[in-house]
Amino acid sequence: xxxxxxxxxxxxxxxxxxxxxxxxxxxxxxxxxxxxxxxxxxxxxxxxxxxxxxxxxxxxxxxxxxxxxxxxxxxxxxxxxxxxxxxxxxxxxxxxxxxxxxxxxxxxxxxxxxxxxxx
Amino acid sequence: xxxxxxxxxxxxxxxxxxxxxxxxxxxxxxxxxxxxxxxxxxxxxxxxxxxxxxxxxxxxxxxxxxxxxxxxxxxxxxxxxxxxxxxxxxxxxxxxxxxxxxxxxxxxxxxxxxxxxxxxxxxxxxxxxxxxxxxxxxxxxxxxxxxxxxxxxxxxxxxxxxxxxxxx
Amino acid sequence: xxxxxxxxxxxxxxxxxxxxxxxxxxxxxxxxxxxxxxxxxxxxxxxxxxxxxxxxxxxxxxxxxxxxxxxxxxxxxxxxxxxxxxxxxxxxxxxxxxxxxxxxxxxxxxxxxxxxxxxxxxxxxxxxxxxxxxxxxxxxxxxxxxxxxxxxxxxxxxxxxxxxxxxxxxxxxxxxxxxxxxxxxxxxxxxxxxxxxxxxxxxxxxxxxxxxxxxxxxxxxxxxxxxxxxxxxxxxxxxxxxxxxxxxxxxxxxxxxxxxxxxxxxxxxxxxxxxxxxxxxxxxxxxxxxxxxxxxxxxxxxxxxxxxxxxxxxxxxxxxxxxxxxxxxxxxxxxxxxxxxxxxxxxxxxxxxxxxxxxxxxxxxxxxxxxxxxxxxxxxxxxxxxxxxxxxxxxxxxxxxxxxxxxxxxxxxxxxxxxxxxxxxxxxxxxxxxxxxxxxxxxxxxxxxxxxxxxxxxxxxxxxxxxxxxxxxxxxxxxxxxxxxxxxxxxxxxxxxxxxxxxxxxxxxxxxxxxxxxxxxxxxxxxxxxxxxxxxxxxxxxxxxxxxxxxxxxxxxxx
Ligand code: SF4
Numbered sequence: 019x020x021x022x023x024x025x026x027x028x029x030x031x032x033x034x035x036x037x038x039x040x041x042x043x044x045x046x047x048x049x050x051x052x053x054x055x056x057x058x059x060x061x062x063x064x065x066x067x068x069x070x071x072x073x074x075x076x077x078x079x080x081x082x083x084x085x086x087x088x089x090x091x092x093x094x095x096x097x098x099x100x101x102x103x104x105x106x107x108x109x110x111x112x113x114x115x116x117x118x119x120x121x122x123x124x125x126x127x128x129x130x131x132x133x134x135x136x137x
Numbered sequence: 138x139x140x141x142x143x144x145x146x147x148x149x150x151x152x153x154x155x156x157x158x159x160x161x162x163x164x165x166x167x168x169x170x171x172x173x174x175x176x177x178x179x180x181x182x183x184x185x186x187x188x189x190x191x192x193x194x195x196x197x198x199x200x201x202x203x204x205x206x207x208x209x210x211x212x213x214x215x216x217x218x219x220x221x222x223x224x225x226x227x228x229x230x231x232x233x234x235x236x237x238x239x240x241x242x243x244x245x246x247x248x249x250x251x252x253x254x255x256x257x258x259x260x261x262x263x264x265x266x267x268x269x270x271x272x273x274x275x276x277x278x279x280x281x282x283x284x285x286x287x288x289x290x291x292x293x294x295x296x297x298x299x300x301x302x303x304x305x
Numbered sequence: 306x307x308x309x310x311x312x313x314x315x316x317x318x319x320x321x322x323x324x325x326x327x328x329x330x331x332x333x334x335x336x337x338x339x340x341x342x343x344x345x346x347x348x349x350x351x352x353x354x355x356x357x358x359x360x361x362x363x364x365x366x367x368x369x370x371x372x373x374x375x376x377x378x379x380x381x382x383x384x385x386x387x388x389x390x391x392x393x394x395x396x397x398x399x400x401x402x403x404x405x406x407x408x409x410x411x412x413x414x415x416x417x418x419x420x421x422x423x424x425x426x427x428x429x430x431x432x433x434x435x436x437x438x439x440x441x442x443x444x445x446x447x448x449x450x451x452x453x454x455x456x457x458x459x460x461x462x463x464x465x466x467x468x469x470x471x472x473x474x475x476x477x478x479x480x481x482x483x484x485x486x487x488x489x490x491x492x493x494x495x496x497x498x499x500x501x502x503x504x505x506x507x508x509x510x511x512x513x514x515x516x517x518x519x520x521x522x523x524x525x526x527x528x529x530x531x532x533x534x535x536x537x538x539x540x541x542x543x544x545x546x547x548x549x550x551x552x553x554x555x556x557x558x559x560x561x562x563x564x565x566x567x568x569x570x571x572x573x574x575x576x577x578x579x580x581x582x583x584x585x586x587x588x589x590x591x592x593x594x595x596x597x598x599x600x601x602x603x604x605x606x607x608x609x610x611x612x613x614x615x616x617x618x619x620x621x622x623x624x625x626x627x628x629x630x631x632x633x634x635x636x637x638x639x640x641x642x643x644x645x646x647x648x649x650x651x652x653x654x655x656x657x658x659x660x661x662x663x664x665x666x667x668x669x670x671x672x673x674x675x676x677x678x679x680x681x682x683x684x685x686x687x688x689x690x691x692x693x694x695x696x697x698x699x700x701x702x703x704x705x706x707x708x709x710x711x712x713x714x715x716x717x718x719x720x721x722x723x724x725x726x727x728x729x730x731x732x733x734x735x736x737x738x739x740x741x742x743x744x745x746x747x748x749x750x751x752x753x754x755x756x757x758x759x760x761x762x763x764x765x766x767x768x769x770x771x772x773x774x775x776x777x778x779x780x781x782x783x784x785x786x787x788x789x790x791x792x793x794x795x796x797x798x799x800x801x802x803x804x805x806x807x808x809x810x811x812x813x814x815x816x817x818x819x820x821x822x823x824x825x826x827x828x829x830x831x832x833x834x835x836x837x838x839x840x841x842x843x844x845x846x847x848x849x850x851x852x853x854x855x856x857x858x859x860x861x862x863x864x
Contacts, residue, residue, distance in 0.1 A: 028402065030353070090723070091729070094723055099725060100724055100732060226463075227543065230544050258463075261462035299316075300587065300590035
């Protein structure tokens with residue numbers, strides 16, 4: 019499974035794709051079972067350079083019955099800094115947030131290639 | 138035909154016509170009174186063509202050394218500096234050397250990925266002709282060039298650095 | 306504190322106006338992200354994991370109360386009420402919105418602060434000795450020369466699109482507090498036998514993927530030629546530094562490939578061909594800059610303060626603070642008071658807006674309105690009367706910043722790491738917190754003595770792990786956070802000589818959960834092996850890696 023994420027241009031906030039819109043919460047993200055629709059969504063996202071920066075697809079895996087991002091980095095993006103549970107999206111709480119906080123273990127590093135360029 | 142904007146007496150002016158016809162690395166020379174050619178071709182044919190009275194501009198790539206032109210500079214009408222990417226800052230040093238070390242009086246033209254947001258820096262190191270890749274107009278160029286009321290360093294332009302302004 | 310004149314103010318204001326227009330062009334789509342990114346970077350704006358990050362320059366680490374109050378105000382108004390001081394004397398705000406950035410920069414400009422060239426392939430904010438103007442062993446005030454460099458490098462027409470970032474440090478004291486050898490250019494101001502001021506010029510230092518210590522290319526550059534000589538170095542680098550591979554684009558790679566001698570020869574040739582008078586500042590401008598710093602009006606005070614001594618005798622906590630964090634001043638009856646932003650449990654280098662305000666008030670009241678920022682992500686009140694140190698300490702204790710741990714195991718340098726940074730492999734801050742917790746007992750920390758732990762969340766080495774006594778580097782192993790330990794690094798020097806060296810790799814990387822206990826094991830091995838008076842790095846230099854390896858990996862399953 020995959021989700022599509024980016025940072026919003028005007029405020030930098032982490033956003034996720036949901037049926038043509040961008041949503042702030044990973045819990046609201048559209049989940050793609052097939053790579054075709056996922057790639058199609060990514061192409062649409064790339065055509066919105068005044069809305070988001072660097073959209074990309076992330077891999078998901080199941081943790082406690084909830085789909086969460088595989089890469090630890092992506093979980094941190096979807097949550098907020100681990101050292102400040104009161105800051106970022108995690109402050110809102112909820113089942114998906116809790117599942118992401120609990121998810122550990124083999125997170126394949128997805129999409130870290132070429133990051134030095136992205137910074 | 139890309140627009141050529143020249144700085145003339147503090148104003149940015151669209152050149153009605155660019156007299157320089159571009160010559161490739163080899164093959165026949167284009168007709169006309171003035172030719173812009175790559176450094177390698179100039180090194181082969183340039184001096185002889187200059188003797189024939191042709192006006193020549195040399196196109197320098199960022200990795201090409203302006204020192205290689207030093208001897209012929211007084212006879213050149215123009216040096217064009219290619220910025221293959223706007224982030225490639227080598228042309229800035231080349232321009233500074235042309236103006237400050239070799240006192241080159243001809244046109245220094247920026248070509249390639251030349252964008253408005255770098256124009257004031259290019260002008261300060263000595264570029265006085267721009268072929269913009271982003272459609273910048275003379276008015277926009279003038280606005281950019283007058284944005285900073287002061288500068289901290291002496292460069293190729295006549296602007297006094299802050300320390301000189303402070304004295305007066 | 307250098308006081309801006311109208312020209313300085315205008316330049317910062319014009320830069321703000323320029324960036325405001327660039328942001329507008331980006332938001333409207335007129336500028337692409339590719340075109341805009343170098344522009345936002347050279348105005349200090351990164352796109353990080355959660356938001357934009359704004360890196361505000363604190364030139365040579367010097368702040369006054371107005372500036373610090375303003376930083377607090379900005380953190381409160383446009384961020385989440387705190388900021389992160391870095392090893393490079395910048396302040397980072399981690400929750401910035403692009404659309405607010407122009408207003409933030411305008412607000413900063415009102416007090417002479419800016420974010421110009423705190424990122425991008427430019428000459429970055431220049432660092433210097435945080436103790437400048439306050440210690441006896443400096444040959445001249447390095448801030449005068451650093452300010453000259455700051456002005457010269459600001460919006461430099463020739464050197465704004467370098468192959469890669471470019472960092473300069475200036476020190477004027479035998480005791481190096483700037484890590485001068487890890488800089489692209491390190492400048493050591495000294496007097497030669499004739500008493501003439503000159504710079505020892507080091508080039509090609511840098512950490513990151515290829516850590517290298519800077520090498521001297523000029524023993525004694527007459528001080529008045531500083532700018533032209535630096536310009537010559539930059540020109541050689543700008544022309545010949547690699548641009549084909551971002552990992553090989555720093556000046557250190559050019560210096561390595563040419564050899565320091567040949568590189569120095571090219572610089573000398575370039576420098577001799579330059580018109581020095583067009584670049585170097587005339588004496589009257591240097592004098593003007595010197596004057597614009599002003600000098601604190603110290604009072605004649607006895608070298609010994611009865612109030613200070615009485616407080617030490619009465620309060621063991623204060624005595625410990627005085628021993629660890631208070632440093633001798635050149636002026637009798639005064640001291641430098643270090644404020645460690647390293648309270649165990651907190652984030653190294655972080656400071657809340659309320660703490661900033663409180664420190665600004667202390668500076669205004671007790672330190673001739675000056676605060677400095679150090680390489681180790683701490684603050685200093687540079688000119689405090691000894692009589693006032695107890696009051697300063699009491700107030701610091703109230704705001705949770707009186708930890709007496711300067712240069713001790715819990716005084717850890719840590720980069721933001723994977724909690725914030727888009728480039729990170731692993732977290733740095735929680736590792737620092739776990740280690741600090743193990744050395745929170747002040748008795749233990751003092752017994753362990755000087756121990757500089759430095760943590761980076763990736764190979765970019767913003768946490769300077771290569772030169773940590775214990776260096777910790779976050780790496781990515783199959784998507785999990787792992788950490789490599791290095792031992793014996795140092796970025797220090799004093800009158801006896803330069804001691805800088807890069808640490809040695811201890812062994813296989815350790816998982817997140819094992820790092821703090823491994824550091825504790827390393828420290829345990831040191832305490833068993835040390836000879837009287839030896840610091841950790843001294844013992845390490847004598848006994849080598851083996852005892853530490855055994856201590857850490859003895860009962861470890863291969864990671
Ligand atoms: S060392 Fe790496 S993780 Fe840490 S701040 Fe620098 S780039 Fe980010």
